[in-house]
Amino acid sequence: MTSTLSDIFTQHPELKHLRRALQLCKGFGLYFVSCNTVPLRNELVAALKANLATPIIELPLTPENDIFIDAQMAALLAAASADAIVFIYDLEKLYHLKDRYVIQELNWRREFYGRANHPVVFWMPDFLLTEIFNEAPDFADWRSGLYEFTLSQPEQLSLMQSTWESVGENFVGQLSLTEKERWIVNLENLLAELAGQEASKTKGDLLIRLGMLYKSLGKHDQALVCYQQSLQIQQRIGDKQGESATLNNISVIYHIKGDYGIVLFYLEQSLQICQDIGNKQGEGAILNNLSQIYHAQGDYDTALRYLKQSLQIRQDIGDKQGEGATLNNLSQIYKAKGDYGIALRYLEQSLLISQDIGDKQGEGSAFNNLSQIYHAQGDYDTALRYLEQSLQIWQDIGDKEGEGATLNNISQIYHAKGDYDTALRYLEQSLQIQQNIGDTAGECTTLFNIGLIHWQNDEQQQALSTSLKAYRMAKHIGLAQVLQSLDELAKDLGHEGLAWWETLNPAEPAE
Amino acid sequence: MDYPVDNLDDAYNACHPDKPLESGDPRYLDLKDVRNKKSVNTLATRIIRTSQTEDFCKQLVTGHTGCGKSTELKRLQKHLENSSYFVIFLDVENSLDLHQITYQDVLLNIAQGVIEALAKQAINLDKGLLNDLDLLLAEKIVTHEYLTEAKASIGIDTQAGIDIFGIGKFITKIMGEVRSGSSHREQIRERIKGVQQEFIAKLNDLLIAARVKLKTKGHADIVFIVDGLEKIRESATYNDLFIEHAEQLNEIGAHVLYTIPIALAFNANLGDFFANDVFFMPMVKYQTPEGKQYLADLIDKRMQVALLFADPALLQRLIAMSGGSIRDLLRLIRIASETEESQIKDVDIDRAISHLVKEYDRLVKEEDVEFLKEIAAARRVIKDKDKRYERLLSLRLVNEYENGKPWADLHPALREISWLQAKLTAPN
Numbered sequence: 001m002t003s004t005l006s007d008i009f010t011q012h013p014e015l016k017h018l019r020r021a022l023q024l025c026k027g028f029g030l031y032f033v034s035c036n037t038v039p040l041r042n043e044l045v046a047a048l049k050a051n052l053a054t055p056i057i058e059l060p061l062t063p064e065n066d067i068f069i070d071a072q073m074a075a076l077l078a079a080a081s082a083d084a085i086v087f088i089y090d091l092e093k094l095y096h097l098k099d100r101y102v103i104q105e106l107n108w109r110r111e112f113y114g115r116a117n118h119p120v121v122f123w124m125p126d127f128l129l130t131e132i133f134n135e136a137p138d139f140a141d142w143r144s145g146l147y148e149f150t151l152s153q154p155e156q157l158s159l160m161q162s163t164w165e166s167v168g169e170n171f172v173g174q175l176s177l178t179e180k181e182r183w184i185v186n187l188e189n190l191l192a193e194l195a196g197q198e199a200s201k202t203k204g205d206l207l208i209r210l211g212m213l214y215k216s217l218g219k220h221d222q223a224l225v226c227y228q229q230s231l232q233i234q235q236r237i238g239d240k241q242g243e244s245a246t247l248n249n250i251s252v253i254y255h256i257k258g259d260y261g262i263v264l265f266y267l268e269q270s271l272q273i274c275q276d277i278g279n280k281q282g283e284g285a286i287l288n289n290l291s292q293i294y295h296a297q298g299d300y301d302t303a304l305r306y307l308k309q310s311l312q313i314r315q316d317i318g319d320k321q322g323e324g325a326t327l328n329n330l331s332q333i334y335k336a337k338g339d340y341g342i343a344l345r346y347l348e349q350s351l352l353i354s355q356d357i358g359d360k361q362g363e364g365s366a367f368n369n370l371s372q373i374y375h376a377q378g379d380y381d382t383a384l385r386y387l388e389q390s391l392q393i394w395q396d397i398g399d400k401e402g403e404g405a406t407l408n409n410i411s412q413i414y415h416a417k418g419d420y421d422t423a424l425r426y427l428e429q430s431l432q433i434q435q436n437i438g439d440t441a442g443e444c445t446t447l448f449n450i451g452l453i454h455w456q457n458d459e460q461q462q463a464l465s466t467s468l469k470a471y472r473m474a475k476h477i478g479l480a481q482v483l484q485s486l487d488e489l490a491k492d493l494g495h496e497g498l499a500w501w502e503t504l505n506p507a508e509p510a511e
Numbered sequence: 512m513d514y515p516v517d518n519l520d521d522a523y524n525a526c527h528p529d530k531p532l533e534s535g536d537p538r539y540l541d542l543k544d545v546r547n548k549k550s551v552n553t554l555a556t557r558i559i560r561t562s563q564t565e566d567f568c569k570q571l572v573t574g575h576t577g578c579g580k581s582t583e584l585k586r587l588q589k590h591l592e593n594s595s596y597f598v599i600f601l602d603v604e605n606s607l608d609l610h611q612i613t614y615q616d617v618l619l620n621i622a623q624g625v626i627e628a629l630a631k632q633a634i635n636l637d638k639g640l641l642n643d644l645d646l647l648l649a650e651k652i653v654t655h656e657y658l659t660e661a662k663a664s665i666g667i668d669t670q671a672g673i674d675i676f677g678i679g680k681f682i683t684k685i686m687g688e689v690r691s692g693s694s695h696r697e698q699i700r701e702r703i704k705g706v707q708q709e710f711i712a713k714l715n716d717l718l719i720a721a722r723v724k725l726k727t728k729g730h731a732d733i734v735f736i737v738d739g740l741e742k743i744r745e746s747a748t749y750n751d752l753f754i755e756h757a758e759q760l761n762e763i764g765a766h767v768l769y770t771i772p773i774a775l776a777f778n779a780n781l782g783d784f785f786a787n788d789v790f791f792m793p794m795v796k797y798q799t800p801e802g803k804q805y806l807a808d809l810i811d812k813r814m815q816v817a818l819l820f821a822d823p824a825l826l827q828r829l830i831a832m833s834g835g836s837i838r839d840l841l842r843l844i845r846i847a848s849e850t851e852e853s854q855i856k857d858v859d860i861d862r863a864i865s866h867l868v869k870e871y872d873r874l875v876k877e878e879d880v881e882f883l884k885e886i887a888a889a890r891r892v893i894k895d896k897d898k899r900y901e902r903l904l905s906l907r908l909v910n911e912y913e914n915g916k917p918w919a920d921l922h923p924a925l926r927e928i929s930w931l932q933a934k935l936t937a938p939n
Contacts, residue, residue: 017849017862024523024848028530107742108609111602114529133873137906138742141576141838142529144845146870 008047015044018147019051022085022121025144028114031121032140034129034148036189041123044149045087055081057118060089069094069105070112077116086120092128092185107136114142125189151193177217177398184213204233204242211249216361218400218437220253227253244273244282251289256401258440258477260293267293281322284313288326296441298480300333307333324353324362331369340373347373361402364393368406375413384413401442404433408446420453427453444473448482452489464504471501514538515815519855522814523848526841531581534589540809542579545795545802547913551587554790558766559594562732568766569785571753573741573776574792575907577838580770583792584736587768597730599628604739612740612748614756615703621735621763622714625721634724636717707759715764722765734766741770746901749775757784774901777892793913794835798920806830806840814844821856832864834910834922843867864927871924872931874906880934883908883921887935892919 009015021031035041049056057080059073073086094102113120124132126148133140187210194203211226227250234243247270254262267290274282291306307330314322331346347370354362371386387410394402411426427450434443447470454463467489474482487498514537516525525538532539543550554570561568574580588598601624603609607616629636703710722733743749749772753760760769761784775781776789796802807826810816820826829847833840846863847855875883882899886892886909892900903909911919926932 016851017846020849020851021523021845024520026524030529104610104744107744108604111604130873133870134906135744138576144528144842145849146866148869 008043012044012149014147014149015047018145019048021145022048022052022054022119025119027117027119029119029144030113030139030142031119032129032132032143032146033121033123034126034146035123036125036192037151040149040151041089045123052085054083054085056087057084058087058089061091061094069102070109073116073120074112077118080118082117084118086116086118088120088122089124090185091122091124092188093181095128095131103132103135106132106139110139110142125185125192127188127192177396180213180217180398184210187213199233199236201234201237201239201242204230204237204239204246207233208242208246208249211246215249215253217398218433218439220256220438224250224253240273240277241279241282244270244277244279244286247273248282248286248289255289255292256437256439256441258444258473258479260296260478263293264290280313280317281319284310284317284319284322284326287313288322288329291329295329295333295336296480297478298484300336304330304333320353320357321359321362324350324357324359324366327353328362328365328369335369335373335376340376344370344373360393360397361399364390364397364399364402364406367393368402368409371409375409375416380413380416384410387413400433400437401439404430404437404439404442404446407433408442408449411449415449415453420457424450424453440473440477441479444470444477444479444482447473448485455489455493468501468504515811515813517815517818519819519848519850519853522819523845525813526810526844526848528577528838528842528845531579531585534586538812539582539586540805540812542795542805542809545799545805546793547796547915549790549792549913551583551790552590554768555587555590555594557787558591558596558734558768559731562596562766567764568768568787569761569763570766570768570787571771571776571781571785571789572768572792573771573773573789575773575794575836575904575910576741577836577907578792578794579837580741580792581738584738584768584770588736591734595729595731596734597628597725597732598734598736599624600736600738602739603737604742609739609743610745610748612743612752613700614752614759615700617737617752617760618703618710618714618763620737621765621767622717624735625718625733625765629721629724632728634721634728636720636724711759711762715762718764732766735768737767737769739770741772743772744905746774746778746898750779753781754779754784761785773904774898777894777900777904778898791911791913793917794910795837796912796914797830797833797835798912799914802835803827803830806833806835809837810840810844819854821854825855825857825860828860829863832867832923832927834907834920834924835912836907836910836922839867839907839924864924868924868927871908871922872928874908875925875928875931879903879908880931883925883931884935886919887921890918890920892917 018031018033021029033041033044035044045056045058057076059069059076061069061072069088069091073088077084077086091102129146187206191203191206191210194200194206197203207226207230211223211230214220214223214226227246231243231246231250233239234246247266251263251266251270254260254266267286271283271286271290273279274286287306287310291303291310294300294303294306307326311323311326311330313319314326327346327350331343331350334340334343334346347366351363351366351370353359354366367386367390371383371390374380374383374386387406391403391406391410394400394406407426407430411423411430414420414423414426427446431443431446431450433439434446447466451463451467451470454460454466457463467486470482471486473479474486483498486501490497490500493500512521512525514525516522541550554572557570558568572580572584584600588600591598601620603612603617603620606620606623626636718733725733740749740752743752753769753771753775760767771789776791781789795806797806807816807823807830810826816823816826829840829843832843843863844855846866847859850856850859852859879899879902882893882895883903886900886903892904892909892911894900900909904911907922908925909919910922911917926935
């Protein structure tokens, strides 16, 4: 894209009008520009800069300086000349981080912009504009104008090609939080550009990747929407490989939600397709995932059988990332059986692989699980060290599910040391995250732990209600680990075991 | 700037979709004749009459966004001030979190509003009274941990003998917590709830004292205009505020005018909760010759239409597309003025209209179609049990007009959306 300036004004007639509006506007005026791609935006902005006499102040928003947008703008304007025009970019990055709140904030703080006494231009992808019109109508209603710019068909295609080539398999685990957000924006934009076109393998693949990105940020509902859409496309065009991947990905979401029946339903379909079309890599992944259901339900032997099959396949085909994950899962079975030596060996192998291939998610997981072995052996300091390393990784890559789990584990160290207040603080942080992302299994575990602290502090009322909540949840999703702990807890309290919780919970339906 | 302006550069800046007119602005035009005779003067009269009794006037005001509500409220303020009332204009958008606003927040905002407004006029309130409120806030509402924090920040600014600033800061700090959604917020609200009667009584003591002081300065009474509440989006939030806690809002010992979301005015029998009828400001009836003339006059006060439009009939095309919304009309003119020429021509009108149509297209959803069709046929707002009308009214997809009695129609831009029009005209 090397068009000259006069070209770009011919190519995009609206640009002339936008320039005119910015020349005319004295004081405040709110302008929206719909532009789906950064290269096009850069071109348009360059043309405006060259053709406007007034200075342009640019404010790219980033999740890092995650404060009110108006505060950032005020700081920039403090040093600006009186006739400066403000261009605000990348609102979509905040939107992906904070969801609707960032839009509502615009609606309720619009007065600030009105007082700013400068023209303010928001550049954003088209989908976000539609969101703003619907979710922040009062803000949108202040607009002086909305200018739409789109790429020509050949430009769209070449952009998609280059984007597509840089996206490899299994890329999500290697990305930092910021990179994930950038990718979400890129993929959303590409999908918006493709909106008018018919179903294609490319579109299905884009949707899977977008879903994986959402899932990795704990946005399970958004992920599910992407997966459902991609499944539809794949079934329509007969993309078997894609279909099996999507079925598997859907099962992962339900796994987190604790709906193991649905998980099995999807996994079995996915496994069948993989075996039919001879997709070894997929088969290895699904066997691994199947094992996790049996693990959660306490059937360690079945879990172990699936894991060993999975490991074999993954080693055969050289699927390193998969091998690391399966080794990690194997360790958990041995740990559950109390065989710490073997567990440790598997974990160390897993960690090595993750670090080798730059799989951040795998690394964080290995650190977290290593800590649990040391915790079980009473070496709290080593355990805490690993947990802190793990937490750092989760925060770097924005993995909320991991963060919730590790926070819970950190609390357990303090619990073991008798520092209940600190433990409770970590548990509450963990609970918050798990509730936000709908991690039911995690939430259930954390609730149990919170209950335990209340019992220890002799806060009967809170203890009882929290433990009951954990019981209902564990019973509902069939979470063996928590049910077993609750059984022991009831006995410690001098009752007959798990049945005691049921007696406390006669009429109330499970959640 | 001299209005009406004589060139397009100025015309662009004479038409703001985002700024209400200050009272006394030469661009102002009274539209009551095309709003079914409705005028804020009625409200002024109502407040003044009530203030001659022992009662306090609580008035709810609503209307479509962009219909000129804020401009009229500013006129009301001026009108009351001219009748020697002390008007405190609170824009909650600036001070509260509309996402989760509660009646406690409104009470605090009123307390802060009166303290600050009096401080600004250098009117000193009774020290004992202020201490009383301070004490209540300090002991009952603010936690200990938080108290020390607040005290520390007051310490820096406190100057001998100016208690009012201390209190102002204290309440400002609380308002900051309430505004920012901090973890203290829930705590503060819970605590206010716990001492609700006492808090309202103290607030009313404060208002009595303020009124006494103001009367010595020649003011007849205090009136609060609480603007911005119409922007609350979630029905759970506005129902909780205006219905569940109408009693607390009514207990405030001052005349208060609240703006409310248009959806609330339609879905609730507010008469059960507030003594006065909701004041509804209808859209200008742009369909009638009279309405068209008024809107053309409104623009003519801002710019010389005969000079700046290649043909004055062009302005009528914009008026026909405005739906009677002043804001849409002003925006259409802005867009049409984005030309290098010295006059607005056909092509500019075409472009402005196509912009507005595309923008309304963003708001219409597939599932709205059937209901829009029903409303278009019935020519009134249908109050269905799923409350689908709430969204349509608040986004101006459906506008309500009054011509003796209320009636409704789709925004004219919707008729220009081709996919929608095809569906609207298709037989069932």
